[in-house]
Amino acid sequence: MMTTFRRTVLASGATGALALAAGCLDFALGNGPLEVAAERAAPTDDALEAADYEENAVEQETIEESVDVGVERDVEATVWASTYTKEIEYRGVKGEGCAFAAISIPDVSVAGRSFNPIGELSNKELLSEYRGKFERSGASIENLTHRESFGLEILGDGRSVDVFEGTTTFEGDEIDVDVAVTSFAHEGDRLVLVGSYPAALAAESATVEELMESVEHPV
Numbered sequence: 001m002m003t004t005f006r007r008t009v010l011a012s013g014a015t016g017a018l019a020l021a022a023g024c025l026d027f028a029l030g031n032g033p034l035e036v037a038a039e040r041a042a043p044t045d046d047a048l049e050a051a052d053y054e055e056n057a058v059e060q061e062t063i064e065e066s067v068d069v070g071v072e073r074d075v076e077a078t079v080w081a082s083t084y085t086k087e088i089e090y091r092g093v094k095g096e097g098c099a100f101a102a103i104s105i106p107d108v109s110v111a112g113r114s115f116n117p118i119g120e121l122s123n124k125e126l127l128s129e130y131r132g133k134f135e136r137s138g139a140s141i142e143n144l145t146h147r148e149s150f151g152l153e154i155l156g157d158g159r160s161v162d163v164f165e166g167t168t169t170f171e172g173d174e175i176d177v178d179v180a181v182t183s184f185a186h187e188g189d190r191l192v193l194v195g196s197y198p199a200a201l202a203a204e205s206a207t208v209e210e211l212m213e214s215v216e217h218p219v
Helices: 014-022 025-029 045-051 123-129 203-214
Strands: 002-008 034-037 054-068 072-090 093-106 142-154 157-170 173-186 189-198
Touching: 045 203, 072 203, 093 157, 093 203, 123 142, 123 157, 123 173, 123 189, 142 173, 142 203, 157 203, 173 203, 189 203
Parallel strands: 002 054, 034 072
Antiparallel strands: 054 072, 072 093, 093 189, 142 157, 157 173, 173 189
């Protein structure tokens, strides 16, 4: 899958700076894109087993970004997205009701400037960008509003986690859901971790926190 972004930055001495930063003559001369790849991030197997989550998909996608640093150049970034789901019983009905996603995008720097396409997005904007990774098929999450923020220790540092509340449908009924999200830089990538679960299942909040705390990068 190819997704296209465009960024514009003014810089002097662009061609020389590109050659130095990228170490790629073809890229500096405009004869080819700069190709970069993220390292995969994922919860540990032990944490997934304890939480009763199962792997849904592990995917690589390519983001193509056109950047202008005095001259226009292309960047192709390979992104990892690992998603997991959990079956729950709600009002006597069983189905996939919880989801977790770990997304990693290379934090590309050219001429001293970052061109990560999500680097300036808020956590709420990230939920909009990646909602397909934590929504169940045919059951979108609507009316997201911020409720609270708290800190977690993830990958050796304190990270800020935002919790949003919204609504979705589960087996034909409208229910309230909570969505927790955090994003941060680590080892040259930008990570986005998202977990969603029915608000009525309060214990799932702690489960999502445990999955976030267990995340490894690179895997």
